[in-house]
Amino acid sequence: MNRELVQEYYGEILQSSADLKTSACCDGGGVPTAYRPLLAKLHPDVIAKYYGCGVAVPTALSGASVLDLGSGSGRDSYMISQLVGADGRVVGVDMTDAQLATATEHLDWHMERFGYAEPNVRFLKGYIETLGELPLEPGSFDVIVSNCVINLSVDKPAVLKGAHDLLKEGGELYFADVYCDRRLPDDVRKDPLLYGECLGGALYWGDFLEMAKRAGFRDPRLVASRPLDVEDAAMAEKLGSARFYSATYRLFKLPQLEASCEDYGQAVIYRGGVPEEPDVFVLDDHHAIERGKVFPVCGNTWHMLKETRFAPVFEFIGDFSNHYGLFEGCGSGIPFSSGGVSAGGDEPGCC
Numbered sequence: 001m002n003r004e005l006v007q008e009y010y011g012e013i014l015q016s017s018a019d020l021k022t023s024a025c026c027d028g029g030g031v032p033t034a035y036r037p038l039l040a041k042l043h044p045d046v047i048a049k050y051y052g053c054g055v056a057v058p059t060a061l062s063g064a065s066v067l068d069l070g071s072g073s074g075r076d077s078y079m080i081s082q083l084v085g086a087d088g089r090v091v092g093v094d095m096t097d098a099q100l101a102t103a104t105e106h107l108d109w110h111m112e113r114f115g116y117a118e119p120n121v122r123f124l125k126g127y128i129e130t131l132g133e134l135p136l137e138p139g140s141f142d143v144i145v146s147n148c149v150i151n152l153s154v155d156k157p158a159v160l161k162g163a164h165d166l167l168k169e170g171g172e173l174y175f176a177d178v179y180c181d182r183r184l185p186d187d188v189r190k191d192p193l194l195y196g197e198c199l200g201g202a203l204y205w206g207d208f209l210e211m212a213k214r215a216g217f218r219d220p221r222l223v224a225s226r227p228l229d230v231e232d233a234a235m236a237e238k239l240g241s242a243r244f245y246s247a248t249y250r251l252f253k254l255p256q257l258e259a260s261c262e263d264y265g266q267a268v269i270y271r272g273g274v275p276e277e278p279d280v281f282v283l284d285d286h287h288a289i290e291r292g293k294v295f296p297v298c299g300n301t302w303h304m305l306k307e308t309r310f311a312p313v314f315e316f317i318g319d320f321s322n323h324y325g326l327f328e329g330c331g332s333g334i335p336f337s338s339g340g341v342s343a344g345g346d347e348p349g350c351c
């Protein structure tokens, strides 16, 4: 499938999320309660051309530098602009002129509304497969987000590798995308409408997990997932019994992570302090960590909390001096086997 087709779909064929034929590239704007005031401050044109499939906005972003891959009309970039504050920065990258035009047209409007003297957001035209060609410093981003974009990419391993290169150590790729419970046959993969609707290019989850590990993200963590509806009868017939899910993963750039979750008898205590999660810190669908409670963790989870921006809000108990075998309880990372939880506790709705 080629990029021109995707550009045409998102730049010309779709005028708003109402034109989409499935719930794959539209989560109906379901955002966690904590983020609703941020959404209320966005320009209606930016909201109308939102084609995301999940929540791709992690917590604890104050002061962070964030890159948004396939930023589209800028909805997530402008939400994150409010979270990172005047000391943070957001860069959105997209290849489609019409989407970039909507995002940039309203830049000054948003900066004024957010009360920033200097813009903390900029948008660049470019391909997410060749991030190294853009004026972006390797190892300079705390967080990379993306919402329903990587499934559309012609070279997904290159996207993951490029993201890994641009992240600081301890940074994370936090992104929502569409996955399938099987490898799709060629006629489905090559169908322009299914591809544009974020189904034809969806990865089989097993291939995605393998690809993420090969790009250097050793322990992918599933944050939330939901099944997708294909209501269009003709499309559903072409897809047969394949099942699709929208899933949000977080992939930490931490070279010290092990291939499996190992038990060193460690634990953490959430002290509180993440504004969006005063009582319960959600790392992933198997780690909802209540404030003040001793919470046993594997060595990898320990690193994900200790060597990242989350360290100041945790107490750490134990070390790596004794090993007690395999740690059960971190989940398989497979959307199809778990209900998932959304950061902030709200289930995204469908359009």
Ligand SMILES: C[S@@+](CC[C@H](N)C(=O)[O-])C[C@H]1O[C@@H](n2cnc3c(N)ncnc32)[C@H](O)[C@@H]1O
Pocket (backbone or CB within 6 Å): 003, 006, 007, 010, 025, 049, 050, 051, 052, 053, 069, 070, 071, 072, 073, 074, 075, 076, 093, 094, 095, 096, 099, 126, 127, 128, 129, 146, 147, 148, 149, 152, 153, 154, 198
């Ligand atoms: C489904 S839309 C999602 C847009 C945005 N993330 C949102 O949530 O509204 C996909 C976007 O990714 C962009 N895109 C797809 N493939 C791309 C690529 N290879 N390089 C850059 N942008 C790409 C498209 O132009 C489009 O704006």
